[in-house]
Amino acid sequence: MTLDAHDLVLGYGGAPVIDGLNLQVAHGAITVLVGANASGKSTLLRALGRLLRPQAGDVLLDGRSIASLSTREVARRLAILPQGPVAPEALTVRQLVAQGRYAHQRLLRRWSSEDEAALASALEATATSDLAGRLVDELSGGQRQRAWIAMALAQQTDLLLLDEPTTYLDLAHQLSVLELVAELNARDGRTILMVLHDLNQAARYADQIVALRRGAIVAAGPPAQIITQPLVREVFDVDVRIIEDPITGGPLCIPATTLRAAAV
Amino acid sequence: MISGLRIRLLPGATPGAARTPLVLVATSLVGLVAFVVTLGLGEASVAPPDVVRALAGQGDADGAFVVTELRLPRALVACCVGAGLAAAGAVLQGMTRNPLAAPELVGVSAGAHAAAIVVIVLLPDMPISALPACAFAGALTTSALVYGLSWRDGTTGSRLLLVGIAVTTVGYAVVLGVVSTVDELIHASQLVTFMAGSVYGRGWPELAAVAPWLVVLLPLVALSTRDLDALSLGDPVARGLGVRVEAARLRLLVLAAGLAGSAVAVAGPVGFVGLMSPHIARRLVGGAHGPLLVTSVLLGATIMLVADALARLTFAPIDVPVGVVTAIVGAPYLLWLLVRGRTSPE
Numbered sequence: 001m002t003l004d005a006h007d008l009v010l011g012y013g014g015a016p017v018i019d020g021l022n023l024q025v026a027h028g029a030i031t032v033l034v035g036a037n038a039s040g041k042s043t044l045l046r047a048l049g050r051l052l053r054p055q056a057g058d059v060l061l062d063g064r065s066i067a068s069l070s071t072r073e074v075a076r077r078l079a080i081l082p083q084g085p086v087a088p089e090a091l092t093v094r095q096l097v098a099q100g101r102y103a104h105q106r107l108l109r110r111w112s113s114e115d116e117a118a119l120a121s122a123l124e125a126t127a128t129s130d131l132a133g134r135l136v137d138e139l140s141g142g143q144r145q146r147a148w149i150a151m152a153l154a155q156q157t158d159l160l161l162l163d164e165p166t167t168y169l170d171l172a173h174q175l176s177v178l179e180l181v182a183e184l185n186a187r188d189g190r191t192i193l194m195v196l197h198d199l200n201q202a203a204r205y206a207d208q209i210v211a212l213r214r215g216a217i218v219a220a221g222p223p224a225q226i227i228t229q230p231l232v233r234e235v236f237d238v239d240v241r242i243i244e245d246p247i248t249g250g251p252l253c254i255p256a257t258t259l260r261a262a263a264v
Numbered sequence: 265m266i267s268g269l270r271i272r273l274l275p276g277a278t279p280g281a282a283r284t285p286l287v288l289v290a291t292s293l294v295g296l297v298a299f300v301v302t303l304g305l306g307e308a309s310v311a312p313p314d315v316v317r318a319l320a321g322q323g324d325a326d327g328a329f330v331v332t333e334l335r336l337p338r339a340l341v342a343c344c345v346g347a348g349l350a351a352a353g354a355v356l357q358g359m360t361r362n363p364l365a366a367p368e369l370v371g372v373s374a375g376a377h378a379a380a381i382v383v384i385v386l387l388p389d390m391p392i393s394a395l396p397a398c399a400f401a402g403a404l405t406t407s408a409l410v411y412g413l414s415w416r417d418g419t420t421g422s423r424l425l426l427v428g429i430a431v432t433t434v435g436y437a438v439v440l441g442v443v444s445t446v447d448e449l450i451h452a453s454q455l456v457t458f459m460a461g462s463v464y465g466r467g468w469p470e471l472a473a474v475a476p477w478l479v480v481l482l483p484l485v486a487l488s489t490r491d492l493d494a495l496s497l498g499d500p501v502a503r504g505l506g507v508r509v510e511a512a513r514l515r516l517l518v519l520a521a522g523l524a525g526s527a528v529a530v531a532g533p534v535g536f537v538g539l540m541s542p543h544i545a546r547r548l549v550g551g552a553h554g555p556l557l558v559t560s561v562l563l564g565a566t567i568m569l570v571a572d573a574l575a576r577l578t579f580a581p582i583d584v585p586v587g588v589v590t591a592i593v594g595a596p597y598l599l600w601l602l603v604r605g606r607t608s609p610e
Contacts, residue, residue, distance in 0.1 A: 051500050075506030082500035088361065090551040095493075102494055103506030107487060133282075135550075155505070 001062060001077060001158040001191060002027060003048060008057035010040070010047050010215075016055060017043045018215035025159075030185050030192045032202040035212035036236050041195045042083065042163055044212070048193065049080030049161045061159075075103035079152035080161040083195075084168065087136040093147045094132040097122055100154025122153040125187075126180060142173030146180060153184070160184065162194035166201070174198075178205050199236070203227055203251050211235045227251040233259065284555040287548045291559055295566040299343075302573035303335050307580065341466040341530055342572045342586070343565040344474045346537050348527035349373075350564020351485055353538030354545070354557050355520040358492040359513055360411075362424055363601065366539035367403075367524035370428035373535075374435030375406025376521075376528035381439045381455065385446055393473045396526035400477075403525035406431050407517055461534035461587020463572055470530040477526035485519050485557060492516065492553040534587045536594020537564050537571075543601075 003025040010018040017040045025031055025048070033041040046052040048059055050066045059066040066074060079100070087096055100122065101115045123129040126146040136144055145165060152160060162181070166174040182205055185192050196202045202209055203223040210220045213235050219226040232240045232253055237260040245252040303319075304310040308330045310318065317323035318331040349367055356365040356372070367373045379402025383390055390398075414427040439459060446452045457464055491512040494502040499509050524538065545559035568586070571593070575586040 046500075049504060051503055071503060071508050072506040075504065080500075080504040082498070082504065085498060085501050088496040088551045090546055091496075092550065095550070095552045096497075099490075099494055099497065099505055102490060105490065152504075 002060070003078070003159055003191070003193070004060045005044070005048060006058045006060060008044070008047060008059065009055040010043050010052060011055055012043075016215070018047075020057070021215070021217060023210065023217065023220070025191060025193050026208045028185075028189045028191055029207035030181065030194070030205060031208040031210060032206035033193070033195045033210050033212060034199055034202045034235065039212040039235075040215040041212050043215075045080070045161055045163050045193065045195050046082070049078060050074050051080060051082065072103045075155060075157075077157050078159040078161065079155040079157045081148055081152045081163065081165065083163040085148055087144070087148075089137060091136050092132065093123075093128055093134055093136055093139070093150075094119070096136050096147055097128070097132075097150045097154050100151040103155060118154050118156050122150040125153055125184065126150040140173070141169045142176055145169060145173070145177050149177070149180065158191055160190055160192045162192070164195050164197060166196065166198070174201070181205065199227070199232065199253055200245075203253070204245065204248055223250055227253065284549045284559075287559060288555070288562070291548075291562040291566070295562050295569070298566050298569050298573075299339060302569055303331050303339055305573055305577055306330070306335065337467040337471050338463055338465075338572070339569060341470050341474065342463045342568040344471065344478055345463065345527040345531040345534060346541070346564035346566070346568025347482075347561045348474070348478055348523040348564075349534065349538035349568075350541035350545075350560040351482060351557060352520040352524035352527070353564075354542040354553070354560040355485060355488075355492065355516050355523070356538075357542050358496050358553055358556075359516045359520075360424065361496055361498065363543065364425055364539075364598075366536075366542075367520065367528075368533060368535040368538055369432075369598075370424055371406040371410040371431035371435065372403045372521060372524045373528050373533040373538075374432035375409075376400070376403035376525040377459070377533040378402055378435040378438040379405075379525075380529050380532075381442050381458070384455070384458075385442045392469050392530075396473055396477055396529040399529035400522050400525035402435075403521035403528070404518065406435060407521050411517065457585050458532040460585035461532040461590070462575075462583075462585035463531050463568075464576075464583045464585070466530060474526050474530045477522060481519055481522050481526075482561065485516075485523070486554070488512070488516055488519065489553040489557060496551065496553070532585075532587060534568070534590055536590045536597065537567055540594055540597055541567060 005021055005023040008018060008021045009016050021044065033045060035041045043052065047054055053067065061069065061074065061077060098119055101118060104115060123132055126149055128146050128150050131139060131143060131147065136147055139147065165177050169177065178201060181192055184190050206223055208221065209223050209226055211218045211226065211231060218235055219231050227242065229240060229242055232238060238258050239256040240253040241256060242251050242253055300312050300315050304312055304315045310327050310331055314323055314327050315331055318328040352372065353366045356367065356370065357363055376399035380395055380399045383395060383398045410427045410431050414423045443452065443455050446455065491507060494505050494507045495512060503509050541564040542556065542560045544563055545556050549555040549559050571589040572586040575584045575589045578584060
């Protein structure tokens with residue numbers, strides 16, 4: 001299962017946000033897109049997940065243009081969780097996660113034992129089995145995000161795309177979601193591509209980091225190789241000191257000063 | 265913000281698969297009891313056991329005539345109208361993720377109404393069986409218009425409602441303009457009743473006109489519940505799950521217009537049934553659209569039945585349009601929703 005971007009041009013009608021980007025998502029690894037606000041990282045993720053149609057260029061899923069595949073075919077190979085999804089009222093976790101099976105069902109052949117098995121394993125993998133009967137509304141932020149990830153897992157795809165899965169979560173919940181993502185990758189060798197805001201979390205959990213600035217890739221590679229003082233300055237406009245993460249041994253950025261004109 | 269409007273469950277209520285069968289049985293029973301009891305009420309009162317006997321083709325001839333010939337067709341029309349409006353409301357609310365999307369609020373009923381009145385007045389020879397198709401065309405036109413005008417990456421309650429009001433006003437102007445050309449007083453008074461929403465004098469021909477629409481459209485809606493479930497998670501999520509979002513939404517819009525249009529064609533724009541029924545159903549069985557639709561349909565039929573009984577009995581022998589009764593109950597409900605929406609932190 002491969003996912004590549006070729007000469008991708010992306011935008012929302014006006015000037016392109018991304019103009020001529022090439023990327024190969026590392027197979028079986030966790031790749032994290034980082035960049036400042038409006039650097040185009042979410043836009044890129046949405047295009048790779050076929051939520052956004054490219055203005056030019058192509059996204060290739062297993063070598064085939066993703067635009068030529070049906071929505072259902074894509075959903076069977078690639079699951080994408082947009083940023084900050086909101087569940088409708090009065091929906092249970094089980095009902096939410098079950099919707100991950102949409103692309104595997106047919107008009108008249110509905111819920112099968114296969115669907116049930118996928119649901120159970122998605123709940124188990126995200127430690128939400130005990131919450132299955134609870135309303136999504138009533139869960140804590142972290143539990144709710146795990147339920148959404150379970151829905152994406154129920155699609156049983158090798159590729160999982162997550163857009164800022166830790167937004168609005170407190171620190172403990174952020175870590176639990178990221179631990180879950182790491183576990184999903186380690187256990188099943190699932191390819192994961194996600195957008196993260198926090199560079200240090202990216203450095204800790206990513207096998208590969210792709211740093212974007214103004215819609216272009218500035219650097220891509222393992223965190224230990226690419227996270228350097230000049231890079232962070234270029235990507236985030238921040239002067240940092242980089243020390244060794246006392247827990248992982250990887251790079252850890254300590255912000256010093258911002259180079260950007262004082263925020264208005 | 266109206267857009268953030270969410271209906272909280274009653275404390276302790278946990279809707280979901282477990283409770284659904286119980287709710288369905290209870291709702292069906294209430295509906296059946298309401299059906300039998302209201303059939304017996306009126307100038308000539310018939311006791312419920314005699315109503316059952318009359319429906320079974322037994323009992324005395326007078327009672328049987330009153331029940332099966334005078335009241336039964338009207339009651340069945342009321343059920344069909346309630347069921348159609350409720351299903352349309354459930355579909356519209358699900359596909360727009362908007363609790364205020366109801367046929368009578370977003371211009372669907374207004375379009376159907378205007379088209380029906382135009383046809384009734386200008387083409388008086390048109391058979392009643394053709395009226396639902398005309399109303400459907402009107403409903404489709406206005407719903408597409410309202411939807412198109414209010415859509416900006418989703419619909420917010422306030423914008424949908426405002427555009428709906430604008431389109432409803434235009435529809436009503438069309439209705440008034442057309443009706444004012446009618447100079448026969450008797451005909452005009454019938455039209456006024458129709459304009460308020462009424463099943464007065466409806467019989468077998470009207471039932472034959474509306475029922476086939478339900479028979480065809482309700483199963484199609486049932487086949488679309490998975491799409492509704494996915495769309496209610498938001499467009500990006502639905503697309504990620506494999507839904508062809510635009511196609512699904514168009515299909516659902518056509519179904520809702522057909523359900524609401526055929527109902528309005530025989531009863532006029534009866535208000536608030538399409539708004540309230542799905543809301544109550546959601547509180548009872550939760551947000552999954554399979555159980556939600558069945559419950560909405562049962563509730564819509566029952567609400568219409570009871571409202572029509574009140575309409576014909578309260579000021580008897582004057583038969584008040586049923587739309588007046590549903591408005592008296594429904595308008596405060598809508599206001600309550602709006603007030604709740606504003607005070608809710610979401």
